[in-house]
Ligand code: ATP
């Protein structure tokens with residue numbers, strides 16, 4: 317299978333670019349991931365063209381170009397397309413790279429003379445194919461087609477050399493394995509285990525981008541399991557390594573690490589968004605920190621609280637956007653919510669919605685579904701899940717925050733003729749805790765009466781009740797609330 321003719325469907329926009337380059341006397345090939353995807357029969361994510369034209373020559377023949385990056389890549393803009401893979405088609409002059417003293421970038425980049433020069437610098441054989449759109453010739457100097465056939469990821473040239481040049485390629489190998497459901501060739505795997513430490517030289521952002529693609533792939537567990545076996549997991553976070561081989565109690569068939577992988581894989585199967593998948597992967601990350609032996613069983617008390625903190629550290633260290641971090645952290649924090657529809661009350665559901673927020677409540681339910689599947693337990697019966705969802709629907713109409721109370725701080729000051737101070741906050745928290753129990757109490761008339769009663773209490777007692785209410789509003793952990801009750805001697 318070498319240099320044969322291949323027929324692929326190529327969008328008109330891309331064909332045109334090739335024609336224009338050829339008519340101007342230059343060579344033009346589709347290269348990299350798009351050729352690999354065409355051979356596999358997957359839709360390419362982007363279309364990359366390699367040419368022997370130099371950046372200034374490319375810019376001259378394409379009026380609608382808009383940039384040139386440090387590698388001489390020129391973006392050609394197609395304004396009249398709705399296909400987002402065609403909005404910008406990148407044209408890059410052939411390159412030869414050499415000397416990688418920092419393990420991530422070439423010291424020297426020269427223009428290559430031939431397409432073969434350019435293919436030789438590419439990471440894996442399957443990514444080192446070139447397709448001449450006009451003649452339908454496929455160039456395959458490194459046996460990429462055969463590797464695609466075998467579903468095998470193999471470096472172009474010696475793997476230890478290639479990983480030494482740019483350590484990120486090790487994560488790219490895992491990511492592509494997971495996206496394509498390919499295996500990594502044996503010597504390439506060995507080279508990863510011996511070069512893993514070089515990832516210290518790679519920025520957290522570049523690792524995050526590959527990690528994100530792994531998480532968003534169809535079978536993220538495949539790459540993450542490989543990461544754990546080849547010594548790369550550490551560079552996502554050493555915290556995950558602590559759960560490897562760690563047994564849990566009888567409710568769990570799997571170790572902590574296996575459980576996280578299975579939970580994540582289910583989130584991927586359901587096509588859930590990034591923050592839900594990150595939460596699925598991290599929800600039990602703190603179990604190794606909280607494991608204690610109690611009556612011949614392992615317990616993990618508070619692992620969701622410690623886990624939320626750890627997740628924030630891990631995701632922030634990887635430079636995930638703050639919004640994604642906060643959503644994932646919240647899901648981890650509240651993933652232990654109680655959902656037995658036989659026993660749960662509407663007021664308990666209201667507190668859960670309040671804690672995780674109306675924007676995340678459905679994601680929390682989704683996370684629970686993944687968590688169950690990841691444990692190896694059968695799916696929740698559709699009836700119970702439906703019942704729980706209908707309880708959420710019901711409480712979503714109720715007030716669940718101080719802002720939604722029928723009375724506000726200014727009203728309280730007016731009614732009590734007292735100035736601002738902590739007592740206002742205490743009264744509001746107490747009123748909210750009562751409304752969370754019973755939403756009907758949210759009428760201004762009822763509230764005004766209650767404000768009078770509460771204002772008449774001694775300030776010590778009001779503070780005690782206020783703190784109990786705040787704890788209760790924020791948490792469904794009775795033990796914590798009990799402690800505060802005792803401290804302030806209130807019921
Ligand atoms: P995707 O489907 O995610 O776009 P891809 O393989 O096309 O995957 P890109 O990051 O778009 O990945 O890179 C395009 C091509 O550039 C690759 O197919 C490969 O030939 C080459 N390439 C990218 N990154 C590297 C690298 N770190 N080292 C060597 N070659 C690389």
Ligand code: MG
Nearest residue numbers: 349350361362
């Ligand atoms: Mg690509």
